[in-house]
Amino acid sequence: MAKKIVVAGVGMIPFCKPGAGASYVVMGAQAARLALADARAGYESVQQAFVSYVHGDSAAGQRVLYGLGFTGIPIFNVHNSGASGSSALYLARQAINSGEADIVLALGFEQMNPGAAQVQFADRPSPLDPFLAQCDPLVGAIDIPPAARIVGAAGLEHMKRFGTPLETFASIRAKASRHAANNPLAMWRNVLSAEQVLADTPMWPGVMTRSMACAPTCGAAATVLCSEDYARKHGLDARVWIAGQAMASDGPESLRSGDLRDGAGYSTSRAAARTVYEQAGIGAEDVQVIELHDSFAHNELLSYESLGLCAEGDGQKLVDAGDNTYGGRYVVNPSGGLLARGHPIGATGLAQCFELVQQLRGQADKRQVEGARIALQHNIGIGGAAVVTMYRN
Template sequence: MTKKVVVAGVGMIPLRKPTASASYVVMGAQAARLALADARAGYESMQQAFVGYVHGDSTAGQRVLYDLGFTGIPIFNTRNGGASGSSALWMARQAIASGEADIALALGFEQLNPGAPQAQFANRPSPLEPSFAQCDPRAGGIDIPPALRIFGAAGLEHMKRFGTPLETFAKIRAKASRHAANNPLAMSRNILSPEQVLADTPLWPGVMTRAMASAPACGAAAAVLCSEAYARQYKLDSRIWIAGQAMTTVGSKALPGVDASDGASYSMSRAAARSVYEQAGIGADDLDVVELHDCVAHNELLSYESLDLCPEGGAQKFVDSGNNTYGGRYVVNPSGGLLGRGHALGATGLAQCFELVQQLRGQAGKRQVEGARIALQHNVGIGGAAVVTMYRN
């Protein structure tokens, strides 16, 4: 990266169930205004804007930001599955690091219909076909939503390869509920025990219960990024900066049918994380807090290994030792993550950014990770994209 990029402001609204949310226009504008107020910057000072969402029309970003003003700036829309928000963040960071802009807004939002998210274009090939090719042989024709089939197959593969018990995934889900209980922006704040998670309705017998899958949510989050020089000139908060960032898609080593975990973004995540560690000159051992993509408990477990938080095959021991929560080696998803906070698709990557910036500022309240100075964000979209970002104070 050429120029040092700082996160001058963040904003997020509470996540809501699809039956209880405002429109994407209202939610997106609220989050953007919160981020701008946090940065002490006006929308008229934004030089570019990048907007992530999954379910929406092609220029939905313009529709939201026009409520903040008609300034004529470039507004880019990105749809990269669950990584849409962090893709917007990546583009804003790239624009500033390259010198194309001095200050930019990254925004993510999602307005969903009730029920499991459905394919929007049933008359054409699904972009998830390569992931299905890797995961469906393990799924055995089970009839559950596509994302659960993909991540469940990857989890099943881990169970067979390393002897990981179903109880480990239940412990991950229970941990998420304990963390979310302290997050006023979380959609659910009910604490679950591992036993309650295991006793919930089976979605895939022996592999996944309903509680192990994140609930679809509606919401919005945003961040204001700028160069360090701009922050100093206009007296914006420059404490939190991006020490490394990488976005990856499927590489040549992730061949269809070889490994179900690659259908669930394992190789992409590992490549992105290792690129970030190299950029920053900082390894996983130096991290204090992590927000990772736990769309299902199975992907959180896989991500421990792909992000090098523990050795391959070591996730069960990592969980049993409490190294994923307060008092352990790392605090993973202090916000509650997607499992506890809710998965608002296009907003998720920027909700992670919001949480980590609050942590590094020491402003996370009951969720605060003591002495947090280095944070890692991991966000994926099946199909696919993986974005990993390291923040430092």
């Protein structure tokens, strides 16, 4: 990390079900204004903007930010599957680190339709085709959405290799609901027991119930990054900064290892995490609070291991010991995560940033992790990208 990059401001609006909120234009502008107000900076001071979304037309970022002003700055639209929000954050950091800009806005939003996300263009090859071709012959062409098939297959791989029971994934989902109950910005705030999760409608019998998958969500979140010098010169909050950040796309093992976990981002997440630990000189054992990508409960357990929170195969032990929640070794997804806070795809990575900055500032209210000084963020998209970011106070 050539420069110390400060997280000067964060903003987020309450996430909601499709059709229950405003348009992406309104949501995105609200989140951007909140982040700028938190940073005590005007939009006219922003030198570049990176805007993430998946469900939207080209130049939607301009459509949103023109509501804040026509300043003529470069506005880049970022579309990178589930990792879109963190990809925008990554590019914003790069812009400052390179010297191209001193203060940059990263904004993410999503206005989704009801129902599971489907392939948007049926008249051409899907980016997920190679990943489905790997898992379908082994698990059968079960009639569920593509992402659920790929991640469910990865969870099934873990169950077969290590004897992980379905109850472990149910416990992860129940934990998410308990955390989200204390988050006023979360979409789902009802507390579920592991038994209720298991009793829910099966999506894939023996592998996944409906509660173990995130629901379509609308919302927006934003982050203002700046250099440490800029923060000092303009009196901005410089308490939280990025100690390490890495992005990885799929290597050959994702489709050739024969391990279905790799197709769901296991190896890319591991590669990005190792780079971040090396950059920061800090290992997973030093982290107190984590926001990781749990679009399915299976993602979360796999991420415990790919991020080095426990040894390979020990995810169930970490859950059984309570080392993923308050009073344990780590607090994972205090926001409720994608499963309960919600997953408006373009906003997710920036919502994770919002939560971790609140934690490191000591401003997370009932969700506050005591003594939080080092935080880890993990955001993935299948097909594929993984972004891991470490923050410090």
